[in-house]
Amino acid sequence: MSPTSSSSPAKRERRKEARPGELLEAALDLFVEKGFAATRVDEVAARAGVSKGTLFLYFPSKEELFKAVVRENIAGRFIEWNSEVETFEGSTAELLHYCYRVWWERVGSTKASGITKLMLSEAQNFPEITQFYQQEVILPGQQLIRRILQRGIDRGEFRAVPLDYAIYVVLAPMMFLMMWKHSLGACAQGALDIDPDRYLATQADVIAYGLATRPGSTGLSA
Amino acid sequence: MSPTSSSSPAKRERRKEARPGELLEAALDLFVEKGFAATRVDEVAARAGVSKGTLFLYFPSKEELFKAVVRENIAGRFIEWNSEVETFEGSTAELLHYCYRVWWERVGSTKASGITKLMLSEAQNFPEITQFYQQEVILPGQQLIRRILQRGIDRGEFRAVPLDYAIYVVLAPMMFLMMWKHSLGACAQGALDIDPDRYLATQADVIAYGLATRPGSTGLSA
Amino acid sequence: MSPTSSSSPAKRERRKEARPGELLEAALDLFVEKGFAATRVDEVAARAGVSKGTLFLYFPSKEELFKAVVRENIAGRFIEWNSEVETFEGSTAELLHYCYRVWWERVGSTKASGITKLMLSEAQNFPEITQFYQQEVILPGQQLIRRILQRGIDRGEFRAVPLDYAIYVVLAPMMFLMMWKHSLGACAQGALDIDPDRYLATQADVIAYGLATRPGSTGLSA
Amino acid sequence: MSPTSSSSPAKRERRKEARPGELLEAALDLFVEKGFAATRVDEVAARAGVSKGTLFLYFPSKEELFKAVVRENIAGRFIEWNSEVETFEGSTAELLHYCYRVWWERVGSTKASGITKLMLSEAQNFPEITQFYQQEVILPGQQLIRRILQRGIDRGEFRAVPLDYAIYVVLAPMMFLMMWKHSLGACAQGALDIDPDRYLATQADVIAYGLATRPGSTGLSA
DNA sequence: AATGAATGAGTATTCATTCAT
DNA sequence: AATGAATGAATACTCATTCAT
Known part of the structure; x- marks a missing residue:
């Protein structure tokens, strides 16, 4: 030797x-x-x-x-995020933009986003792990979004939309982007290519605007 | 007889x-x-x-x-829809609600929605069919949405948002619903159950509101 | 109608x-x-x-x-041939040449030759039909050849070779040609192409010459 | 140890x-x-x-x-054989007998002979491997036979027969024996049984004799 | 007699999993 | 701990054969 x-x-x-x-x-x-x-x-x-x-x-x-x-890829990042949301200073519209941006940086753009694609694709074949995913990711995520929306409503910035469904207004664009990125987007022929920043900015813009109370409004619409 | x-x-x-x-x-x-x-x-x-x-x-x-x-499951429904959009009378917000509702009836709630789940899940394994799907479904779908948004802008109802990304504001909620329905939604434990009508109504509401010009607005925001 | x-x-x-x-x-x-x-x-x-x-x-x-x-393709042509051999006038060397030529015309060049290829190729998988083929083709054929050789010996033209093996001297070139024609010969790239007439003439020539008694010979060699 | x-x-x-x-x-x-x-x-x-x-x-x-x-079963035995032919001492008739005997020992009697049966039976279904077989086996074999015959002619032992067809006079008996052994011969019912030694001896005898120049002959017959 | 749709036993091939080294 | 040779259950696909029309 x-x-x-x-x-x-x-x-x-x-x-x-x-x-x-x-x-x-x-x-x-x-x-x-x-x-x-x-x-x-x-x-x-x-x-x-x-x-x-x-x-x-x-x-x-x-x-x-x-x-x-x-x-392994479902790190409990929500505690950290929850506190970020709690301490965020600024309008809730800004918070929404911020969250989308941060989410993209920390999740959407990383391999972790692939997990969502995997889960949605294979959910039916893995009920056990799907259950786990719901508990660890979906529900905390929904809670986080709900808290953001509630913040907007509480501060009179957002209309009093029904939260149970409004959360999906925020969630759908994220889920869609992850799926897209890992499926059709990966075979992109130009037309299907999505620039995440512009995509998320547009979504946040429309959503925040769509949730916003209007000047003179009571902030208590339907 | x-x-x-x-x-x-x-x-x-x-x-x-x-x-x-x-x-x-x-x-x-x-x-x-x-x-x-x-x-x-x-x-x-x-x-x-x-x-x-x-x-x-x-x-x-x-x-x-x-x-x-x-x-088989993507027969050219778009021709029909296109003409419906052309002849629709009413506000573009109403058109959006109408389209979501009709889409759900004719596609989302049918087995055809499973095809989208399939395509997104298996796209990488079937480049040829993915290509076909893009041409026959995705692009026509985007065109249709683009036409709707253009109508809103032309009529002064919608802000002049960048269409290339605004289409995803409309598309994402539909894609998300289909994926959800055929994955996590199928293992639904109450918390994850989505009522499509309320879901789509909420989405359409927020989107239409989010795209809308404001009283006194020029309709030419960024 | x-x-x-x-x-x-x-x-x-x-x-x-x-x-x-x-x-x-x-x-x-x-x-x-x-x-x-x-x-x-x-x-x-x-x-x-x-x-x-x-x-x-x-x-x-x-x-x-x-x-x-x-x-179907094993017609009992041997009766006819037998009588031809019986009545043939001329040297046995000429008879051999004649037989090769006639065989080629009536069998070798026709689809019937394919049967031999078939039988040799598939014999192991069809013992029953192989047995039949032996009785109907091989044995009569050997008899015919034996008769020709015997004629040569009887007339003092051929040496008294051991008939049981001499028949194969006559048979082998025919069988070889049929196999070749339906296997390698069919994929012929020039080098492997065989002109049947020259082939058979050469074989008959060498064989007849090789069987022939020599001037001064007793015609009773080993 | x-x-x-x-x-x-x-x-x-x-x-x-x-x-x-x-x-x-x-x-x-x-x-x-x-x-x-x-x-x-x-x-x-x-x-x-x-x-x-x-x-x-x-x-x-x-x-x-x-x-x-x-x-695997057609390893280049031809190089070895070629040199044996080159160095052989004795008449070409003896060489022919010797070659037949050696061939039987090293190829004909071994499983390698089955390969030829295989190739002739399956040639049409495997063009690629047939091509390979021609290059590696058939052509070298023909060359070897041609060399033997040329030796006989050069030494005045053999008539100047057309080599392109005379090679088949030597080749056919070998090919026939291999085919026979692996087809009809394997189902032998006495009548069809061939003793290879006697068979080859007879063939070699007739061929050598049939190719031989005659006393007083010029060795230049057609 | 003729058809050709339907069958299902049979076969090459794959791939997660095991285990002796 | 690591290997990679060996396994055999599982599966797509074929094709001779049947049979209702």
Whole structure:
């Protein structure tokens, strides 16, 4: 055993610990791109730079790998965001614009957005993980949006729209953008290409304007 | 109706002509429910009441069956709609509400909506059919929406928003509803259940209001 | 029923009776070209201008069709030939040349030669029909050749070679030519193309010369 | 032999390297016995003592397995033979006998002879591999025979026969024997049984004699 | 007699999963 | 821990054969 060959044991150690993460990353990419069924575990392993056997060392099955990918990428960012919303100073219209922008930076533009595509695409085949996703992502997300809208109403900026459905006015554009980006948008031939910033700005503009009370209005419309 | 005229064209004959349709219907159901890969051709055949061999008599492969399902369910409804939009009398806000309602009746609430879910889920795996879908559905749909918005602007009802992005303000809520309905919505646990009518009414309301010129406004905002 | 439509019932009648023959002909072509397994009954039917169902009206199975093809094309031409050999006037070397030439005309160059290719190719899969082929073709053929050689020996023209193996000296070139013609020869790229007349003439020449007694020889060599 | 040196390279490892060979051997047997189509890949795998999946680990398809079988069994034996012919001492008639004998030992009597049967039977269905076979086997073989005949002519032993067709005088008996052995001969009922040695001896005898110049002959006959 | 729609047993091939090394 | 050879259950697709018309 030559002394040179034993160099950098740290690197090896680090890689070893990084294995699951590398696998999850590779799996996320491929699941998002091709769907659950069309993704081969060999491919995931290959992209992560390990053998197929190694993958099963860390994840007992392809399904568990899928679940792990989803769980891993559903970080509970909502606590942080909730406090940001609480402390935000400025109009609620501005808050909405801000949230869209921040969401795009932290989620929409990242691989995490692929998870939404995955979930919506595969929900039917994975009821268990779908349930989990609802609890961890959808419901907190809806709560956050609801809080924003409530803030607008409370401050007399927004009309007293029915919140249960108004949340979807805010949510739909985000979900749509994520789906689009990972499906048709990925095959974009010019016409279908969407610039996220302009897209979100336009959506926020129309929505904020559409929710806004009017000068002279009581802020208590239908 | 004379008994000798044998108005029924022989059971076998009639079935033969009905076969492709029956198969497409069964395939639509299953593809939407389980996705492309998870759908077995035997199952499609069984649901259509024929044997596996018969399916391949009408469709040379599972992939061609998929393509046929997509094609079948996007018959050029746009021509009809275009003329409806041209002749509509009333405010553009009303037109928007009307379109959402009609779209739901004719597409959103039907199995055809499953096609969109399918396409968004499987787009990457079927570039050819995705291309076809863009040409036949997405682009005509965008044109129609663009026409509606233009009408509002021309009549001084809507602000001169940038159409290229405003169309998504109208489109996103529809796409979202279809995806939702066929994914999370199908596993709905109360909290996630969406009433389409209220959903669409709220969306149309906010959007129309958000696009509207204001009393005293020039109708030429950014 | 217009009188013109009932024209030429004879033609129809004739065709009806010709069906099995047309099917056998088509089957022969295809079996020879592609082998038993690779030939589809649809193709046979199509080439014969009838439906697949009709084929099974005349032949209870693909195997039976195969057997019928073989049987049909193994006409007992040997009686005729035997008498020709008996009455032939001229040297036995000339008789050999004559036989090769006649064989080529009547068998080698016709579709019947395909049967040999078929039999040799498929013998293992059809023991029953192979047995039949041996009785009807191989043995009579060997007898005929034996008679020719015996004639040469009897007349002092040929050496007294061991007949049991000398027959193959005459047989091998014919069998080889048939196989070649229907296999490699059919994909011929120039180098492999064989002109049957020159081929057979050369073979007959060498064989006759090789069997011939020499001047001063006793005609009774090993 | 120290116990720690573990000279046996681990059972699994050794088997792995042997796999392709075992599979090719099993495939050769079965292809020759039953033809390409009638051979099931499961059977090949079973005979090689592995599972169906393993076969596809080494050969991407049944067709590629077939090609590999052909390639494997036609290793360039011709180089060796060519030099043997060059250095042979003795008459060309003796050389012919010698070649027939050696050919039988090294090819005719081995499984390799089955390849020729295979090729002639399946040529039409595998144009690509047929092409390969022509280049690698047929043409070199013809060259070798041509060289032998040329030797006889050059040494004044053989008549100046047209080589392009005389080669078939030598080739046909070999091809015939291989075909016979693997078809009718395999179902031999006594009458059709051929003793290769006597068969080849007779052929060589007649051919050599038939090609020979005669005492007093010029060696330049047509 | 003729058709051709329907069948379903049969086969090549794939791929998640196992396990000896 | 890591490998990668081996597995075999699962599945799309074929094609000889049947049979109602």
